[in-house]
Amino acid sequence: MDREVKLFACSASKALASAIAAEYKLALSDTSLFRFSDGEMQTIINESVRGTSTFFIQSTCQPHDNLMELLLWIDTAKRASAGYITAVIPYFGYARQDRKDKPRVPISAKLIANLLTSAGANRIMTMDFHADQIQGFFDIPVDHLRSEAIYFDYLKTQDMSNVVFASPDVGGVKRTRAYSNHFKRDLVICDKYRTRANEVASMTVIGEVKGADVILVDDLVDTAGTLCKAADVIMEKGARSVRALCTHPVLSGKAYENLANSRLESLIVCDTIPLMHESPKVQVLSTAGLFSQAIRNTVEHKSIAALFTGA
Numbered sequence: 001m002d003r004e005v006k007l008f009a010c011s012a013s014k015a016l017a018s019a020i021a022a023e024y025k026l027a028l029s030d031t032s033l034f035r036f037s038d039g040e041m042q043t044i045i046n047e048s049v050r051g052t053s054t055f056f057i058q059s060t061c062q063p064h065d066n067l068m069e070l071l072l073w074i075d076t077a078k079r080a081s082a083g084y085i086t087a088v089i090p091y092f093g094y095a096r097q098d099r100k101d102k103p104r105v106p107i108s109a110k111l112i113a114n115l116l117t118s119a120g121a122n123r124i125m126t127m128d129f130h131a132d133q134i135q136g137f138f139d140i141p142v143d144h145l146r147s148e149a150i151y152f153d154y155l156k157t158q159d160m161s162n163v164v165f166a167s168p169d170v171g172g173v174k175r176t177r178a179y180s181n182h183f184k185r186d187l188v189i190c191d192k193y194r195t196r197a198n199e200v201a202s203m204t205v206i207g208e209v210k211g212a213d214v215i216l217v218d219d220l221v222d223t224a225g226t227l228c229k230a231a232d233v234i235m236e237k238g239a240r241s242v243r244a245l246c247t248h249p250v251l252s253g254k255a256y257e258n259l260a261n262s263r264l265e266s267l268i269v270c271d272t273i274p275l276m277h278e279s280p281k282v283q284v285l286s287t288a289g290l291f292s293q294a295i296r297n298t299v300e301h302k303s304i305a306a307l308f309t310g311a
Helices: 011-024 063-079 108-119 132-137 148-155 170-183 225-236 255-260 288-299
Strands: 005-009 031-035 041-045 053-057 084-089 123-127 142-145 163-167 187-196 199-206 213-221 241-249 266-270 282-285
Touching: 005 011, 005 288, 011 053, 011 063, 011 288, 041 063, 053 063, 053 288, 063 084, 063 108, 084 288, 108 132, 123 288, 132 142, 142 288, 148 170, 148 266, 148 282, 163 170, 170 187, 170 213, 187 225, 199 225, 213 225, 225 241, 225 255
Parallel strands: 005 053, 053 084, 084 123, 123 142, 163 187, 163 213, 213 241, 241 266, 266 282
Antiparallel strands: 031 041, 187 199
16 A cells, blocks of 8 residues: 655755745645754654654755754654654765774764654655765665756756866766766866865866866865865966856855855755855755655656666
């Protein structure tokens, strides 16, 4: 017997959850969130979820409160006898801490995976992990959506005749190659050297960009330091223009100032994280249709991979 579907909007993703619900043609379920004076949260579901398929939509950007809230919602549903609980996490915070790259540091992404599972999640749905291997941190199913399904459609409306795709670092080559192969365009690599987090000391471009319209591809943009540095170096190498596609607009610190002062023509992002400010250089594409269809395919036991691979 198929379970009734319930969609829930959590605090960090209310606009996206509303758009997903509209695409799904289902009203969001009724909830209340109470905050004590010290900041402690109490989550309340104001309708029965017994035996239902529940989907909690919450990006863990600015992760501390948003992650804790998501864990509380999952526990609330579990204790209310929900039949199947899916955490829909468009942006998965702490994904950059996926390994021990120096002594005596945590593998935070693994810890978050354990917390979500212990809280009672039966399934995770997310988009563009910082590293694909994070899927292996979970002992429950993970639906890993790809933003290529959105960006490919967008780029088909653009003039691609003079485009060269660029990876802002060596780690993003696989992601960028998917674009260069799909559109049959050249690929270049920006090799960067960091002295510390969020600060690029030097960068070189491997490949030819002279006279080209370059599109940088990355999974997230935080302070925008890497993107702006890459745009400067690429333009110095003779490129005609530089744009960037970055799924998750973290955009913290001096990001908006960096973008405004950069040689980057535009930054196209997804709505996995709500923008803190508007910028004439930032364009937002909706993920609601993709997440809505992924939720429907999950409920109807259909392929998720088919949404972005044609499988």
